[in-house]
Amino acid sequence: MDLSSPIEEVKGVGPKTAALLRRVNLCTVGDLIYCLPRIYENYQTTTNIEDLHPGKVIIRGKISDLHVVRTSRKRLTITQGVIRDNTGAVRTVWFNQPYRAKQFDEKREYYFTGKYELKNGRYQLTSPSATLVQDVESTASSGFQPIYSAKSAIKPQMFHKLIDGLRPQFAKIPDLLPLTKGKPDFVKQGSRAEALYNSHFPESPADAESAREYLAYEELFELILAAKLNKQENQRLKSIPLPFQAEFTQCLVKYLPFRLTGAQRRATWEILQDLERPLPMNRLLQGDVGSGKTIVAALAAAQATLHNYQTALLAPTAILATQHFEDLSRLFRNLERALGPNAPWRLPRIALLTGATSNKRQLKAAVKNGEVDFVIGTHALLTDDTNFYSLALCIIDEQHRFGVGQRQKLLLKSPENTAPHLLSMTATPIPRSLQLTVFGDLDVSMLNELPPGRQPIVTKILSEISQREELYPKMRELLKKNQQIYWICQVIEEKNASTATPVKIQAKKLQEIFPKVKIGILHGKMKPEEKDKIMNDFVENKIQLLVSTTVVEVGVNVPNANMIIIQDSENYGLAQLHQLRGRVGRGDQPASCFLLTTGEGKPSKRLREMEKSTDGFHLAEVDLKIRGPGEIYGSMQHGELNLQIASLNDTALISQAGLHAAQFIKDAEKLAAYPELARRIKRYQQITTLN
Ligand code: ADP
Numbered sequence: 036m037d038l039s040s041p042i043e044e045v046k047g048v049g050p051k052t053a054a055l056l057r058r059v060n061l062c063t064v065g066d067l068i069y070c071l072p073r074i075y076e077n078y079q080t081t082t083n084i085e086d087l088h089p090g091k092v093i094i095r096g097k098i099s100d101l102h103v104v105r106t107s108r109k110r111l112t113i114t115q116g117v118i119r120d121n122t123g124a125v126r127t128v129w130f131n132q133p134y135r136a137k138q139f140d141e142k143r144e145y146y147f148t149g150k151y152e153l154k155n156g157r158y159q160l161t162s163p164s165a166t167l168v169q170d171v172e173s174t175a176s177s178g179f180q181p182i183y184s185a186k187s188a189i190k191p192q193m194f195h196k197l198i199d200g201l202r203p204q205f206a207k208i209p210d211l212l213p214l215t216k217g218k219p220d221f222v223k224q225g226s227r228a229e230a231l232y233n234s235h236f237p238e239s240p241a242d243a244e245s246a247r248e249y250l251a252y253e254e255l256f257e258l259i260l261a262a263k264l265n266k267q268e269n270q271r272l273k274s275i276p277l278p279f280q281a282e283f284t285q286c287l288v289k290y291l292p293f294r295l296t297g298a299q300r301r302a303t304w305e306i307l308q309d310l311e312r313p314l315p316m317n318r319l320l321q322g323d324v325g326s327g328k329t330i331v332a333a334l335a336a337a338q339a340t341l342h343n344y345q346t347a348l349l350a351p352t353a354i355l356a357t358q359h360f361e362d363l364s365r366l367f368r369n370l371e372r373a374l375g376p377n378a379p380w381r382l383p384r385i386a387l388l389t390g391a392t393s394n395k396r397q398l399k400a401a402v403k404n405g406e407v408d409f410v411i412g413t414h415a416l417l418t419d420d421t422n423f424y425s426l427a428l429c430i431i432d433e434q435h436r437f438g439v440g441q442r443q444k445l446l447l448k449s450p451e452n453t454a455p456h457l458l459s460m461t462a463t464p465i466p467r468s469l470q471l472t473v474f475g476d477l478d479v480s481m482l483n484e485l486p487p488g489r490q491p492i493v494t495k496i497l498s499e500i501s502q503r504e505e506l507y508p509k510m511r512e513l514l515k516k517n518q519q520i521y522w523i524c525q526v527i528e529e530k531n532a533s534t535a536t537p538v539k540i541q542a543k544k545l546q547e548i549f550p551k552v553k554i555g556i557l558h559g560k561m562k563p564e565e566k567d568k569i570m571n572d573f574v575e576n577k578i579q580l581l582v583s584t585t586v587v588e589v590g591v592n593v594p595n596a597n598m599i600i601i602q603d604s605e606n607y608g609l610a611q612l613h614q615l616r617g618r619v620g621r622g623d624q625p626a627s628c629f630l631l632t633t634g635e636g637k638p639s640k641r642l643r644e645m646e647k648s649t650d651g652f653h654l655a656e657v658d659l660k661i662r663g664p665g666e667i668y669g670s671m672q673h674g675e676l677n678l679q680i681a682s683l684n685d686t687a688l689i690s691q692a693g694l695h696a697a698q699f700i701k702d703a704e705k706l707a708a709y710p711e712l713a714r715r716i717k718r719y720q721q722i723t724t725l726n
């Protein structure tokens with residue numbers, strides 16, 4: 036038997052077990068060994084019932100008096116029981132797990148792990164998990180036991196036994212990484228075999244932690260190396276150098292309708308320098324909502340036009356593309372006027388291409404013949420029949436809304452044998468830790484400064500049930516000043532989902548309260564033209580109160596809208612809430628954001644963070660900690676981003692692995708000597724590519 040032997044060869048695996056294991060992709064001995072514990076339960080630390088304090092506890096005892104209670108309300112079943120040890124007794128409760136009543140042998144001892152808390156005036160152990168004491172003793176002599184993910188499909192005790200039988204196989208596990216040199220001191224395990232062995236059979240928490248560190252380090256090293264290789268490969272491509280012309284850019288900047296912020300100047304400078312080089316730029320422009328990313332992109336596009344090359348700007352929605360088109364048309368028109376007819380430079384001829392564009396064919400011909408310098412559009416830009424004359428710069432707004440495949444499509448439209456410069460823009464910042472790991476040395480420009488005069492947005496959590504009435508006078512006051520309001524509700528896409536109130540009902544309700552106010556509705560099921568019409572009416576203040584789903588989330592700019600109310604706010608991620616809030620406070624008036632909640636308990640950490648902070652970078656870090664990268668960047672990276680072992684909080688490991696990978700990559704030939712590593716890295720490269 037070796038690591039690649041099929042699981043059927045493992046002692047104790049019959050056809051039935053094998054089928055179950057194969058169903059969750061555990062097919063070989065190696066697969067079983069690499070299936071690592073999710074957490075560890077430390078049964079050395081049980082608490083006597085007489086000493087219990089609220090919080091997570093482990094009790095060793097017997098259970099009796101089990102019975103199931105059914106409540107008519109919400110069809111809930113409650114299973115109750117009493118756990119006893121030598122020092123006392125405690126009530127225990129499970130919700131909707133009626134099988135619990137039959138699960139236990141009242142004569143045997145179990146470890147019960149759960150939350151000890153005060154509920155309805157009584158202390159109880161809520162929804163504990165239970166393990167036979169005897170089972171723990173037979174597999175983990177130390178009483179420190181690995182817990183495998185529920186996904187492993189077979190009973191935990193069975194899993195322990197299988198792994199236990201594989202002990203002799205561990206010696207055959209080769210090292211993956213060139214870890215002898217460069218490995219940081221605090222990674223204590225000597226080899227991969229040792230680390231894997233200790234993570235399955237730890238003698239102590241310290242053992243398990245240092246095993247985890249070894250494996251986490253390995254994972255981070257691979258991820259960072261993959262990102263660095265991506266960058267290296269990107270640098271082998273050629274692109275069209277677009278030399279910087281100081282006089283031109285200075286002149287444009289002088290005639291802008293406002294003074295650039297320091298951050299905008301820095302970012303523009305970084306981008307224009309990248310454009311000069313014959314290697315493709317791959318830069319991410321991160322800037323909070325309203326930080327002024329568009330103008331930076333416009334200056335880059337102007338630089339391309341100066342050299343008679345084309346620029347494409349891809350936006351996720353027609354509304355946003357149209358707004359960019361209108362803003363930029365106005366900007367370039369005014370600049371042209373300021374420069375005067377005798378200026379030695381020309382500015383971009385600009386066009387809009389969305390699904391709704393009427394003269395598509397004509398427009399595409401103009402793009403193909405080079406009669407347009409700067410095309411702004413939606414997915415319509417990506418079709419096969421959209422061809423460019425000389426595309427040298429691609430700008431992707433709200434880049435996280437596009438998948439790898441979509442971005443690739445655009446990038447392939449540059450002249451043969453060249454790659455366009457790529458500027459990705461996002462208001463959902465990628466936290467530093469993630470930049471380093473997943474995106475390697477991605478070049479990042481930050482707009483960490485808002486244009487002057489912006490009013491802070493006051494954010495407040497309100498209970499929809501008890502505090503909704505408080506909102507109306509505030510809304511009335513604002514409407515009286517002829518300002519505008521967004522009301523965001525959650526709409527159910529599937530028929531039988533959640534209790535959120537749909538847009539129409541909400542609009543009707545509000546119309547009754549504000550009979551004279553013009554209310555518009557906007558949701559994803561509307562046709563693009565209908566949406567655009569409503570949005571335009573809102574921009575022009577023909578609609579004062581816009582009741583909408585999150586389709587307004589991205590980019591649009593209505594400076595006269597100064598209040599946003601978000602219903603069912605607990606159902607949104609932080610990044611999305613922050614984006615929504617960014618719809619207001621774009622003018623010179625004070626703005627406010629109300630987060631309505633329907634829950635009865637304390638508002639979630641997410642919402643409280645929203646109340647405390649308007650800093651998108653801070654919120655992104657918090658979001659990452661709460662939800663993990665796969666959730667946030669999932670759509671972009673096929674959800675494969677979640678680290679298996681390492682955590683983005685492993686900052687010391689991350690920076691060490693980064694240094695180590697940088698050293699290793701200097702001699703890329705080395706990778707050939709580590710075929711298993713090379714294979715794994717290839718996979719990582721595919722999921723982390725940003726171009
Ligand atoms: P975002 O980064 O969210 O895409 P925009 O580029 O849409 O931000 O800019 C938001 C608003 O701020 C626009 O109306 C824009 O004209 C304005 N703006 C941008 N830069 C400045 C500046 N330096 N000073 C004043 N206003 C600015």
Ligand code: MG
Pocket residue numbers: 328329432590
């Ligand atoms: Mg924008």
